[in-house]
Amino acid sequence: MINVFSRHEKSKExxxxxxxxxxxxxxxxxxxxxxEFACNIARRGRGKVHVVHVIEVRRALRLDADxxxxxxxxxxxxxxxxxxxxxxxxxxxxxxxxxxxxGHAIVDEAIERNADLIVIGVPYRRPFGEFELSRVPTQVMxxxxxxxxxxxxxxx
Amino acid sequence: MGCGxxxxxxxxxxxxxxxxxAILDVDKYAFGHLPPEFKGQKVLGDGTDQDTLRRAGAxxxxxxxxxxxxxxxxxxxxxxxxxxFQIKRVGSVIFDPIREEVxxxxxxxxxxxxxxxxxxxxxxIEREDE
Amino acid sequence: xxxxxxxxxxxxxxxxRALVADHEVLVIEQDPDRVDFVAAELGTDVIMLGDACDAAxxxxxxxxxxxxxxxxxxxDEDNLTFCQVSKARYDVPRTVARINxxxxxxxxxxxxxxxxxxxxxxxxxxxxxxxxxxxxxxxxTLTGLDMEIVEIxxxxxxxxVGKQVKQLLLPxxxxxxxxxxxxxxxxxxxxTMIHADDILLAVASIESEEALRxxxxxxxx
Numbered sequence: 020m021i022n023v024f025s026r027h028e029k030s031k032e033x034x035x036x037x038x039x040x041x042x043x044x045x046x047x048x049x050x051x052x053x054x055e056f057a058c059n060i061a062r063r064g065r066g067k068v069h070v071v072h073v074i075e076v077r078r079a080l081r082l083d084a085d086x087x088x089x090x091x092x093x094x095x096x097x098x099x100x101x102x103x104x105x106x107x108x109x110x111x112x113x114x115x116x117x118x119x120x121x122g123h124a125i126v127d128e129a130i131e132r133n134a135d136l137i138v139i140g141v142p143y144r145r146p147f148g149e150f151e152l153s154r155v156p157t158q159v160m161x162x163x164x165x166x167x168x169x170x171x172x173x174x175x
Numbered sequence: 176m177g178c179g180x181x182x183x184x185x186x187x188x189x190x191x192x193x194x195x196x197a198i199l200d201v202d203k204y205a206f207g208h209l210p211p212e213f214k215g216q217k218v219l220g221d222g223t224d225q226d227t228l229r230r231a232g233a234x235x236x237x238x239x240x241x242x243x244x245x246x247x248x249x250x251x252x253x254x255x256x257x258x259x260f261q262i263k264r265v266g267s268v269i270f271d272p273i274r275e276e277v278x279x280x281x282x283x284x285x286x287x288x289x290x291x292x293x294x295x296x297x298x299x300i301e302r303e304d305e
Numbered sequence: 306x307x308x309x310x311x312x313x314x315x316x317x318x319x320x321x322r323a324l325v326a327d328h329e330v331l332v333i334e335q336d337p338d339r340v341d342f343v344a345a346e347l348g349t350d351v352i353m354l355g356d357a358c359d360a361a362x363x364x365x366x367x368x369x370x371x372x373x374x375x376x377x378x379x380x381d382e383d384n385l386t387f388c389q390v391s392k393a394r395y396d397v398p399r400t401v402a403r404i405n406x407x408x409x410x411x412x413x414x415x416x417x418x419x420x421x422x423x424x425x426x427x428x429x430x431x432x433x434x435x436x437x438x439x440x441x442x443x444x445x446t447l448t449g450l451d452m453e454i455v456e457i458x459x460x461x462x463x464x465x466v467g468k469q470v471k472q473l474l475l476p477x478x479x480x481x482x483x484x485x486x487x488x489x490x491x492x493x494x495x496x497t498m499i500h501a502d503d504i505l506l507a508v509a510s511i512e513s514e515e516a517l518r519x520x521x522x523x524x525x526x
Contacts, residue, residue: 078331078367082350119350223382225408247358250389251382251409258415273360274386277393 036064037166041134042111043125043155044072046096049140049172051103056170057138058109066135068111070100071128073121082117090115122158134165141171150174176200176222176252177243181268181288183208185242190215194238197231222252225259238264246274253283309333309371309397311357311387312378313343316403320377321351331366333357358386360394368395375401381409388418411511420448441518444506452478452510455517461501462524471495478510479517 042057044050054070061068074089076082097113104111118124129137139156152160152169160167176182178200186198187210196215199222200206206217220227222241233239239256241249246269253267266284269275275287306328310317313334321332325347332352334340343352355362357376368374374391376384381404388400404410404423413421430443442456459465465473470481470493483506484493491497499505509517 078353078365079370080367081329081370123349224406245382247380247382247386251385254385254416255409255412258412271359273394274358274390277360277390281389281393 033064035060036066037061037136038064038066039132039134040066040068040136040138041125041129041132042068042070042100042138042140043121043159044070044096044100044140046072046092046099047140047142049142049170051099051140052172053138053140053170054100054103054111055107056140056168057136058104058107058111060136060138061109062107068104068109069128069132069134070097070104070111070113071116071125072096072100072113073116073118073124075121076117076119078119082119084117086117120158122155122162125155125159126162126164129163129165136165137163137167139167139169141169143172143174176239176241176249177268178202178205178208178217179242179244180208182240182242185240186215187213197236199227199231223248223255225255228252228255228260233260233262236260236262238262239266241265241267243268244270246271250274250278250283257283306372307331307367307370308373308375309357309363309366309368309391311374311376311384313339313352314377314379317375317377318343318346320375321347325351333362333366358383358390360390363391363395368397371395371397373397373399373401377403379405381405381413385409385413385416385418388413389416392417414451440522441514443514447508451512452508453514454482455507455509455514457505457507457518457521459499459501459503459505460522460524463501463522464525465499465521466501468499469495470497470499473499474520475507476509476513476516476520478513480508482506482508 037060040057040061042054044054057068072093074086074093076084093115097115100113101111116124116128137159139159141152141156143150156169176199178198182198186196190196190213197218198215199218199220201221203219216231218231220230222228233256239253239262241252243249249267249269253265256262257265266286269278269285269287270289272287272290275285279285308324308328308330310321310330310332313332317332321330324330330351332343333355334352335356337354340352340354353366368391374388374397376387378384384402388402391397392400399419401420402413402418404413404421407423407425410421410423410426443453444456445454447453475481481493484491484497485504486500505521507517
């Protein structure tokens with residue numbers, strides 16, 4: 020596979036020295052755990068942790084529509100993520116995005132940030148009786164250019 | 176149009192009521208749904224096509240029913256029957272409840288089997304005795 | 306404009322490709338492989354998996370916001386349903402339908418589809434223009450007016466040969482615009498004489514075309 024993206028290259032001797040980590044957050048416990056997890060990994064290589072919340076805009080609205088309620092909620096979620104990072108004595112920067120599809124937006128953001136790791140928190144949910152990986156993490160798994168860690172919460 | 180179970184059953188009923196029937200289907204094996212006593216005309220062809228409809232006698236038909244399982248085909252055939260052949264009574268089976276609403280709003284005589292069946296089943300289940 | 310296209314076949318795909326630079330475009334397609342292809346070529350925001358004729362899909366597609374709905378599938382019934390439902394249920398201001406069976410063109414227009422495109426008819430028009438003579442050739446449809454600009458070549462035996470324009474019995478809704486004699490176009494006056502092999506350009510309502518052709522090209526009865 021040809022690597023067409025320029026990324027911070029982790030050296031072979033320090034495979035866990037990630038320089039740029041991306042953590043998508045949606046307000047769930049799982050995503051906040053993912054932030055704390057990412058901060059701990061980032062510490063090794065003194066990497067930057069970027070947190071992103073994507074507001075999915077349904078097609079009946081323009082992509083740049085003014086979504087004040089969702090934006091407010093998004094800001095709250097980003098604040099919670101920042102607090103989670105602080106619990107690990109780490110700083111993160113947060114970004115709020117509007118897109119048609121969260122999975123694609125997360126991967127695009129990872130590319131833009133030259134991320135070398137994406138950490139996704141996955142709640143343990145069984146919508147039809149069995150655990151299923153939902154749409155967004157599946158999309159990220161399929162299309163992200165960098166390494167991806169899924170942090171699935173424990174079964175109840 | 177349509178010689179599935181629904182169309183065939185309807186054709187038999189109407190013939191028993193004394194009407195002259197022509198029934199169309201794109202699949203010749205579909206005509207197997209008709210009983211051997213059926214006297215009506217069986218036409219192999221696409222009921223949305225004007226030439227086929229003409230062959231089936233659309234120019235002198237008094238009524239047309241679109242009874243395939245395809246909502247869109249039924250809607251097109253019914254509108255061809257009404258606007259091109261000026262057939263007086265035109266009815267159509269439309270399974271999708273929302274599409275059925277739209278076509279009814281446009282003046283088409285429609286039947287929604289989904290709602291009908293669900294309604295009948297509901298009645299049957301909710302009845303105290305059996 | 307926000308344009309929703311039904312069908313990502315060759316027609317739908319190339320249409321989207323041409324429009325995407327200047328408009329917001331969304332193509333709805335049922336075949337997942339085709340969806341993947343278009344997503345790779347034009348980006349994921351432009352394509353959606355689903356049955357375009359299904360109201361739930363139209364809802365997700367944001368049909369209520371669409372300015373234009375274009376049906377490009379290979380099945381006239383699907384194209385008709387897509388256009389009729391978008392107009393009736395979502396008030397889409399303008400609908401365009403591809404027509405595969407040329408016989409459906411008139412019906413679709415009658416049912417309120419704003420523009421119809423029949424590749425077959427377009428090609429037929431070109432072929433007919435090549436043939437030595439054929440009576441009446443539709444050149445161009447005036448959309449929204451149910452009228453066409455037509456070309457008629459006057460055969461030698463026609464009753465109109467030797468007559469003046471004021472003597473012609475033209476049907477209602479037809480207007481003679483140009484008389485081309487031996488390659489020279491003229492604006493017709495009531496005294497203009499019609500000759501054999503003249504080419505006439507007329508504007509006529511679609512319903513009156515047959516009567517027009519008859520009036521101008523039939524031999525004396």
